[in-house]
Amino acid sequence: MNLRLVELTKRFFSKHGSILAVNDVNLEIDSGEFFVLLGPSGCGKSTMLNLIAGLEKPTRGEIWFDETLVASASRRVFLPPKERNVAMVFQSYALYPHLTVFENIAFPLRIRRTKEQLIKESVQRVASMLAISELLDRKPAGLSGGQRQRVAIARAIVRKPNIFLLDEPLSNLDAQLRASTRGELKNLQRNLGVTTIYVTHDQIEAMGLGDRIAVLKDGRIVQIGTPDELYENPVNPFVAKFIGSPPMNLFKASINYDKGSFFITVGNKKIKLPDNKAERIMSLKSKDCLIGIRPEHIYINPSGAEETLKGKITSIEPLGKDVLLHISIGENKFTAITPKMRFEEYEIVNVGFDPERIHVFEIQD
């Protein structure tokens, strides 16, 4: 099922004033797509899911499921969750504590007055799909976090929903389980082919799972794109910092124009920016800007002939195969990832930037 959000806005009122939790969001999600909403805590991700599920009513804007208008403030349309046939998995799993695992999974079917025989078959089908067939007689209190999570997913998929919504479903699992479940979840979604919206604040999860990702900030969509697009071409420093780990280095610089090329000055060296950035640079409002370079695109003691700067290593973090260096060049501090070699603290090294990988952003306040 295809999902369309048009100028979707949600304002919460409270004693202390009002909060725009979702602010003028326009978005189209294709049928069968695995779509991720990514953003820091409090940016309105859960509110957006709730709006899609029908748990909240929009203050403004419309929500379309295929050709059906399910919510519109101006046209006074609002289908309750019951009539939208969406399924949702919560961070807290929200299993019914008084029901057995079987009854938890069967719950949505029972509410819809499904035939007993069919309920039994359906529950057993999804239970074996998620490898929880042995747990059917237990109560949620007696399950581990990972098992509860599977039950929650089973309950969500048992009735073949139009849209599958997941609100940080992995954040209560330990790191190892999280990684393995991520893979299973992706496979499951591929097999079911259900349009899926997945909320997370963890960019690794987002990059690993999403066909496309929308990065949110303060209720607005900052950028939508495939994981690669977000990584290669972040539209602003916020996305640049949010995607990639460790985050991109950002520093202020002025751009100079000299003999048909643009330059920046770092330390006391001039670095030439690639010509394909010219258009971007021309569009800047001032020649002062933010320059970004990812740690993995900084080269230490490069063997090639490119221009290098002198930098001092201030600390060293081994990462196994690679090593993360904190380097200061003049007033600027950088992090760099480089294959493991012998480094000493306070050692002076040659630092090279890959000019092709330099990002140029407007300075934001």
Add this chain to the structure above:
Amino acid sequence: MIEEKFKSVIIWIGCVLLVVFCLTPFLYMILISLSSSPDFLTKLGQIEFSFKNYYSVLSSKSLHFIDYLRNSLIISAASAFFCVIIAGLGAYSITRLALPGKMLILFFVLAVSMFPQISLVGYLFKFMSSIGWINTYFALIFPYVAWILPLSLWILVSYFAQIPRDLDKAALIDGCTGWQILRKVIFPVAAPGIFSVSLLSFIFAFNEFMFALMLTIDYHSRTIPVGIALFQGLHGEIPWGNIMAGSAIAVIPVVLLTIIFQSYIIQGLTRGSIKG
């Protein structure tokens, strides 16, 4: 070491005194109900024990003891039932829904529970007279429900507030209507609280005296506390044996409930008065 020993002795003595303090009157009640004469203490040894008092209380048609007991059981059960439902709905809206001023409602209801009964009973009498309900079950059930609601509401709010909001959301998405959320999720999950409230409501209604005294006239609706309070002898002498036998039978329901479900009663009382 000495302090520990000393302490355990004190506690033992305390326990014994506690049991004596609480149970002696009950024992006395049972002894008198079984003896042929109330002055059995002064004539220790000369009194025979029998179930005669019980027999006469239960068999005498003119005493209407059975009628009183039946009235009490029906009125208390009905009051408890309506109280739980109505307080459950109220507690749900107070803990879940976007209701402005809901804390105000909660405190208002708390204030209501502090009203003296006497400031209602005069008007209630006139009101019930005017609609012809005096001496009917309704005359007691409706005021009882209203009277017990505040405590029930407070207890249930403290239980419902602990149920995570996500559970409601999950139920909504699974297709429940507002009613179904209550019936299939909130009430079952808060079952211990619902049960405490039912017990307490039943006990309060069963024990109520002033309304029953004022709003009933005879065995058609009179409850057992009033029946026993007004139980007088025919010939001047108070028939203590009969009264104690009647009392012993009358307290059986509440005593059994208290003994079997003490933990629920304690939970309910605690949550109703101290914050959950």
Add this chain to the structure above:
Amino acid sequence: MEYHTFSELRESYAFILPLMIFILIFVLLPVLGTFINSFFRDISFMQRKFILFENYKQLFNDSDFYGAIRFTILFILVSVPLEIILGLIFALILNEAVPFRGFLRACVLLPWAIPSAISGRLWELIFNYNYGLANFLCIKLGISTGPINWLGSSLGAFLGIVIADVWKTTPFVTIILLAGLSSIPIELYSQAKVDGSNFLQRFHKVTMPLLKPVLIVALLFRTIDALRIFDLVYVLTHGGPGGATTSLSLYSYRYFLAGDFGYGSAISVVLFVIAFILSVVYIKLGRFAELGT
């Protein structure tokens, strides 16, 4: 936007409506009616007449009314502290690792659980002059040489009511204080022990300060409840002898019973106002704010 908040409002009111209706019709309306009625001469079979403050004026010259106030206040002053102290002792005992814990708790609850009209009857027998348990024990234990005229003398009747009330309501205090005690973290006691304090010091420095909020709750609950005492005096002493144990509730009830609804209402309005002030204090002192939000 309006439609959204509005529809949500409608739903929620539907849920809380029955509660509000019940309380409105069967509690608020009667209280209001009583208030209004207190400004009327309203006696059965007589013309109802608006007399403004006449009932209240009469009240201020009514020595029996002062007697009822005096008894009610004395009763609160004597019985509530006794109940709190005894309840605290019981709670301290039950909070220890005592054997037969469940049995003891059930014992404590029983006096509270039975109708006070029935316990009133029971105490009436216990205080019987000729063959009651009270006089039997007093003589056997040497407290008194002859039988005490419990219910026939002012002091005796007062004490009788206090004793019966303490028996009946100490359990309630015990349960509340027990909940307060069991919520005090054990570590605090261990810490105090490590610091070398003795039993009494621990009670004074750890138990009492932490129990204080709960004690206040119990105190005010009991005060308000004692203020409206009716069942026990009605059954045990009928307010006698000579009106010595007539509480405000009972005094008002007498007028209702006699068909004088105006004067009876005026008395109960006075009681209501006192109870209301006390309950405001109670809500202010009790800490209820976190609930329900």
